[in-house]
Amino acid sequence: MARLHPLRNVLAILGIALGVAVAVCFLPENSYQRWQLLKGTFQGNAVWMYERIHFDPRPIDVVFIGPSRTDRGVDPERLQRDLAGLGAGAGKPVRVVNFALPQGGRNVNAVIFEELLEAKSPRLVVIGVIEKPSRLGHPAFKYIAPRGMIVQPGYAGNLNYLQDLIYLPYRQMQLFAADVAPGLSGLTKSFDAKTYKPDQVQPKVIEIFDGTMRSATQPATEAELEQGVYKLEAGTRPPILPDRFADIEFGDERYFIRRIAAAARSKGVKVAFLFIPYYSGPDRVLEEPFYRQFGPVWSAGYLAPQANLYSDYAHLTVDGAGVLTDWLAPQVAAMLSAPEPAR
Secondary structure (H helix, E strand, C coil): CCCCCHHHHHHHHHHHHHHHHHHHCCCCCCHHHHHHCCCCCCCCHHHHHHHHHHCCCCCCCEEEECCHHHHHHCCHHHHHHHHHHCCCCCCCCCCEEECCCCCCCCHHHHHHHHHHHHHCCCCEEEEEECCCCCCCCCCCHHHHCCHHHHHCCCCCCCCCHHHHHHHHHHHHHHHHHHHHCHHHHCCCCCCCCCCCCCCCCCCCEEECCCCCEEECCCCCCHHHHHHHHHHHHHHCCCCCCCHHHHHHHCHHHHHHHHHHHHHHHHCCCEEEEEECCCCCCCCCCCCHHHHCCCCCEEECHHHCCCHHHECCCCCECHHHHHHHHHHHHHHHHHHHHCCCCCC
């Protein structure tokens, strides 16, 4: 009777499972359906971004990418009107979109920007930054990133790498099934112009830090702002490693900023950075010298002491977004009229 080799059997099973997982990752997919994986979630606006890029014939001249402060702080419709009033665009409307998503993580901004460059020819990308970058990638990255970006993270020290990679086979099986039978998955393959909203609408109701909801026009109280700032600052960790190891500690930020800047340069797109502070926060950006290698840094630090403009400790009200947008317009106009960067 043949002897059993439990370890050999376990290794064989693991090898087969790994081979199947790798094979599954090469299944065909529909990229529109991939972005729809975020439909109905906190990051659901990504679906509109894909539709605006690929199914809306209007150009995109200026695009904002970044975290929730950028999402809530820049009103693209107002900025378009301001730019028209300043005479930007040489008689043609300057089309502005805000492609920022809630939460931090620079990798997802690179996914969005590279998707944009596949179909549009923007003139300026404005990257929203905060006082200290996140050490982690964005939670939406594993849902919408091309499989190659997930398999090859591009930098050492990616703390989300394993969980993103483990999710990939399941995602590809889900997308393959949706591609074969879209009616069963709820992920459509065809664009419906009737349900598409061409213009981005700023939120009228928002969730504040304690989980309650209120109008986006209503400022927070001083007590709410102070409580939020206390929680934010208590959970903020200063750089742990010496400056020479910043590419490791802040690998997500530095690698993908370089990648975005390189993609922009290759297409003749100008790059700028926008800093929006939290209430009472610093007016300086930790990574400002790094960012200035690629473009100017516009600091809206003047907003920090103005409690009446904040809906919570980190985000502006609708009125606050109007103040920021009007302040931003001349700088965007000047950037658009500046010579194009060398490719």
